[in-house]
Amino acid sequence: MKTAILINDTTYDFHHGCEAVVKGIKNSFLKRGVKIVHACPVGVNFRDDKKLLSLANNVDLVIVNGEGTIHHGREKAKWLLDIAQYSKSNKVPCVLINATYQDNPESFDSMLNNFDLIFVRESSSLEVMKSIGVDSGFAPDLTMLLSESFIENKLSIRQGIGITDSPVIHESINNIKSSYKYGWEFLPVLRSNRLEGELSFKETLRHVKFFITKKRKSTHVDGISEAKYLEIRNSYINPTIKGYLEKLASKELLLTSRFHSLCFTLVTETPFVAISGNSHKVEGILHDLGLTNRLVQAKIFSENINAADYSFTPDELNSIREYKKDAVKKINDMFDSCVALIK
Numbered sequence: 449m450k451t452a453i454l455i456n457d458t459t460y461d462f463h464h465g466c467e468a469v470v471k472g473i474k475n476s477f478l479k480r481g482v483k484i485v486h487a488c489p490v491g492v493n494f495r496d497d498k499k500l501l502s503l504a505n506n507v508d509l510v511i512v513n514g515e516g517t518i519h520h521g522r523e524k525a526k527w528l529l530d531i532a533q534y535s536k537s538n539k540v541p542c543v544l545i546n547a548t549y550q551d552n553p554e555s556f557d558s559m560l561n562n563f564d565l566i567f568v569r570e571s572s573s574l575e576v577m578k579s580i581g582v583d584s585g586f587a588p589d590l591t592m593l594l595s596e597s598f599i600e601n602k603l604s605i606r607q608g609i610g611i612t613d614s615p616v617i618h619e620s621i622n623n624i625k626s627s628y629k630y631g632w633e634f635l636p637v638l639r640s641n642r643l644e645g646e647l648s649f650k651e652t653l654r655h656v657k658f659f660i661t662k663k664r665k666s667t668h669v670d671g672i673s674e675a676k677y678l679e680i681r682n683s684y685i686n687p688t689i690k691g692y693l694e695k696l697a698s699k700e701l702l703l704t705s706r707f708h709s710l711c712f713t714l715v716t717e718t719p720f721v722a723i724s725g726n727s728h729k730v731e732g733i734l735h736d737l738g739l740t741n742r743l744v745q746a747k748i749f750s751e752n753i754n755a756a757d758y759s760f761t762p763d764e765l766n767s768i769r770e771y772k773k774d775a776v777k778k779i780n781d782m783f784d785s786c787v788a789l790i791k
Contacts, residue, residue, distance in 0.1 A: 450482045450790055452509040455494055455531050456517060457487035464637050464692050465591055465708020466490075466515065469546060472590040473513060476780070480787045482509060490517075493527045494534070505538035508790040514547020514568070516707065519727040521553045532562035541565075541789040545782060546590050548729045549573040557582065564789055567782045570732025587782040589733070591711040592775035598693055598715050606700045606718075609755050610635040613681065614705035615725065621677050623705060623749055630752050634684045635695055637706045700755035703748070707733075714768050719758050721748060738767050 454473060458466035474484050485507065488497045495501070504510070510531060518525040528544075535542035543565040550573065557580045560566060566584040568574050577584035611627050613620040613636035620636070627634040672680070686692045696702055696709070697716040704710050704722045707729050713720040714737075721744045724730050734740045742758075760768070 450508040451485045454484045454487040454511050456513040458490045460489040464689050469590045472593045476783045494531050510535045510542040512544045519550040529559040543786045550727050572728040572732030587778040588775035594715045595772040609701045610699040611703040612706045612709045637709045701758050
């Protein structure tokens with residue numbers, strides 16, 4: 449069995465999307481005979497991870513999970529890129545996968561050359577790579593692997609509108625207010641614990657706290673403070689990825705402020721509209737799908753809308769199914785390419 453280290457384990461963000469991604473990484477490498485023996489948490493500089501440093505020159509591969517970190521010259525993005533040079537000095541192959549790349553300084557661009565392989569998750573990032581002369585592959589976000597296992601209940605009838613939380617808390621507050629006002633279901637992508645089936649004592653306590661401190665769902669649309677919102681949100685947490693997908697699959701429409709909730713609507717084939725985030729990842733995936741018409745202004749999330757107006761057309765549904773099928777192939781080809789470096 450070969451061994452690897454994972455950089456940027458985003459399960460520590462307590463987020464269904466990040467959990468699906470990291471599970472996909474671990475399971476996909478394990479199926480190919482590579483065990484991830486250590487994962488450096490999101491937001492941690494690998495140079496401060498003593499266990500990682502002790503293992504770094506004794507593993508066969510270093511894997512960097514790019515996700516939505518490497519844009520606009522962020523310091524945490526630099527940490528992810530810096531590991532490639534460190535791995536090179538240890539003569540260990542290093543790969544960057546599942547990445548968005550946008551608006552970074554030239555110093556970041558040059559650091560990319562230290563990776564043995566790079567894969568970005570939308571064509572917008574691929575175009576950036578081409579523009580700076582960096583060779584990169586393309587494989588959609590790893591949440592698309594869920595489309596292999598998710599089975600929709602064909603007997604259920606979709607009803608109502610769902611609306612997600614947002615990475616920006618004031619937008620989350622606006623979204624939950626709209627859910628009260630119009631009778632939509634609030635569906636935050638955040639969860640109460642990480643790694644289903646792999647809970648530590650500390651994370652179990654966090655999980656219990658979420659459910660002990662549940663408050664009655666408010667019906668007031670005004671006066672929700674940040675602290676009150678975080679308290680109310682606990683009442684809407686869905687503890688498993690499977691449960692969250694089933695919730696989405698029950699809706700006629702999802703209004704999403706989250707990239708990974710958008711990805712989940714593709715898995716469940718739930719009609720959606722989305723707003724832009726802090727990088728081009730939303731615009732990028734919609735461009736790749738040919739569904740840029742489903743990018744809307746945030747004000748839509750504060751208006752009473754008719755779900756039937758946003759039902760998928762046959763052409764849209766066909767595009768989504770083709771995208772998912774192609775995504776799974778590209779993702780598996782990506783993992784094969786990574787493992788080929790160490791066989």
